[in-house]
Amino acid sequence: xxxxxxxxxxxxxxxxxxxxxxQILEKTQGAQDVVLMGIVSRGVPLARRLAERISAFxxxxxxxxxxxxxxYRDDLRQQAVRKVGHTEEPPGGVDGRRxxxxxxxxxxxxxxxxxxxxxxxxxxxxxVQLAVLVDRGHRQLPIRADYVGKNIPTALxxxxxxxxxxxxxxxxxxxxxx
Amino acid sequence: xxxxxxxxxxxxxxxxxILDIAAEMAAVQGREIKKLPTLRGRTVVNLFYEDSxxxxxxxxxxxxxxxxxxxxxxxxxxxxxxGESLKDTAWTLQAMGADAVVIRHPAxxxxxxxxxxxxxxxxxxxxxxxxxPTQALLDAYTIRSRMGxxxxxxxxxxxxxxxxxxxxxxxxxxxxxxAKVTLVGxxxxxxxxxxxVSYDLDALLPDSDVVMMLRVQKERMHSSxxxxxxxxxxxxxxxxxxxxxxxxxxxxxxxxxxxxGMEITPEVADSPRSTIVEQVTNGVxxxxxxxxxxxxxx
Numbered sequence: 001x002x003x004x005x006x007x008x009x010x011x012x013x014x015x016x017x018x019x020x021x022x023q024i025l026e027k028t029q030g031a032q033d034v035v036l037m038g039i040v041s042r043g044v045p046l047a048r049r050l051a052e053r054i055s056a057f058x059x060x061x062x063x064x065x066x067x068x069x070x071x072y073r074d075d076l077r078q079q080a081v082r083k084v085g086h087t088e089e090p091p092g093g094v095d096g097r098r099x100x101x102x103x104x105x106x107x108x109x110x111x112x113x114x115x116x117x118x119x120x121x122x123x124x125x126x127x128v129q130l131a132v133l134v135d136r137g138h139r140q141l142p143i144r145a146d147y148v149g150k151n152i153p154t155a156l157x158x159x160x161x162x163x164x165x166x167x168x169x170x171x172x173x174x175x176x177x178x
Numbered sequence: 179x180x181x182x183x184x185x186x187x188x189x190x191x192x193x194x195x196i197l198d199i200a201a202e203m204a205a206v207q208g209r210e211i212k213k214l215p216t217l218r219g220r221t222v223v224n225l226f227y228e229d230s231x232x233x234x235x236x237x238x239x240x241x242x243x244x245x246x247x248x249x250x251x252x253x254x255x256x257x258x259x260x261g262e263s264l265k266d267t268a269w270t271l272q273a274m275g276a277d278a279v280v281i282r283h284p285a286x287x288x289x290x291x292x293x294x295x296x297x298x299x300x301x302x303x304x305x306x307x308x309x310x311p312t313q314a315l316l317d318a319y320t321i322r323s324r325m326g327x328x329x330x331x332x333x334x335x336x337x338x339x340x341x342x343x344x345x346x347x348x349x350x351x352x353x354x355x356x357a358k359v360t361l362v363g364x365x366x367x368x369x370x371x372x373x374x375v376s377y378d379l380d381a382l383l384p385d386s387d388v389v390m391m392l393r394v395q396k397e398r399m400h401s402s403x404x405x406x407x408x409x410x411x412x413x414x415x416x417x418x419x420x421x422x423x424x425x426x427x428x429x430x431x432x433x434x435x436x437x438x439g440m441e442i443t444p445e446v447a448d449s450p451r452s453t454i455v456e457q458v459t460n461g462v463x464x465x466x467x468x469x470x471x472x473x474x475x476x
Contacts, residue, residue: 068202071214071215071216071470071474072214072215072216076216076474076475077475077476078476079475079476080475080476081179081470081471081474081475082474082475083195084198084199084202084470085202086202087202087205117215121209121211121213121214122209122211123210
């Protein structure tokens with residue numbers, strides 16, 4: 001039976017982003033030396049939102065960058081050629097800083113593995129952390145997130161679809177099955 | 179995309195995608211670590227039947243920066259000199275597991291034949307007087323990064339258009355991308371079928387955004403295409419006086435190698451409006467983009 005149920009509404013998404021922003025401030029002594037690196041595509045608007053919320057709460061302006069991991073994937077040969085997104089180094093670079101990778105969904109962990117490789121080619125961060133909107137489980141690598149918006153237990157056959165206003169016109173997280 | 183044989187095969191969307199990916203590759207070239215793991219385990223063969231410095235080195239650097247293994251094969255000092263045919267060489271490469279073959283050959287059409295004999299991708303790195311698609315792509319990339327666009331620009335391609343694979347590929351690609359291309363040179367060396375034609379460089383200069391100079395191949399001097407080197411240089415060479423007649427924003431390009439003092443004077447070649455060094459740098463990024471698109475998927 002195909003279904004699509006909403007697990008986070010637009011108000012939920014905003015609350016969750018607010019909470020992650022607070023947690024980052026708490027866990028990093030007021031976001032000292034923090035750089036937010038959004039993973040292309042939906043991690044990028046999320047990173048910008050986190051920066052915007054942290055700026056609203058504490059008046060801090062954090063550097064934001066974008067990391068496209070296409071050229072670092074381990075499954076390139078299993079699909080047709082993928083589009084390459086735009087990587088943008090954060091102002092001031094990543095060397096020695098506390099880099100928080102930001103993505104929408106944490107699943108197998110392979111994207112984050114690729115992101116860590118991509119990041120180490122950009123420089124040598126002091127600390128790397130991970131913030132995700134949704135953790136859906138089913139890890140295939142020893143990777144975990146430092147900040148999780150919502151844990152959603154899923155079956156492998158299900159799909160988590162994250163919509164963000166900047167890309168999709170609306171904020172919503174849905175759980176789908178075909 | 180399975181092969182890259184002709185610039186004429188590329189749609190505007192496909193060419194733009196190559197240029198966009200090349201821009202990302204160029205950003206990588208600006209970093210301390212210039213290498214990507216993308217094509218780890220893939221093998222690229224450079225199969226060169228003609229002398230070439232920049233194209234071969236450029237392809238080699240591009241493949242290596244994507245972590246592919248590179249095998250260089252030059253016809254000189256190889257079994258080709260013992261009489262091996264292109265087909266037998268192709269089978270050898272096939273047996274060695276080449277995922278892509280970059281071929282430069284004096285015979286027009288050789289890459290097309292090769293594409294029928296090997297399973298891997300074939301990249302045309304210049305075939306006879308026919309085409310040189312990656313040169314056109316790197317020229318398009320250079321124009322776009324200097325001028326901000328290609329669509330609507332007026333491009334003059336000047337020199338021995340008839341024998342120039344660079345001119346042919348550029349005329350095809352730049353027209354696809356919306357430029358207005360005019361081919362300029364002596365009547366003996368400008369074919370009619372590639373686009374607008376002019377025999378008067380001076381008349382065209384004030385209305386050109388891009389002037390692309392072609393190398394005059396010395397062997398043409400002896401085959402009655404040109405009266406003399408001096409006359410050619412006087413009528414179609416780009417010197418300081420002609421440079422000053424170009425619009426303020428116009429750029430000067432040359433695919434190299436240059437004959438300084440023949441088709442271009444050192445004053446022009448070394449001026450800030452010349453893109454000759456950028457073209458070489460951009461060549462690596464553009465070839466990385468092509469290799470990624472040919473080898474980066476299933």
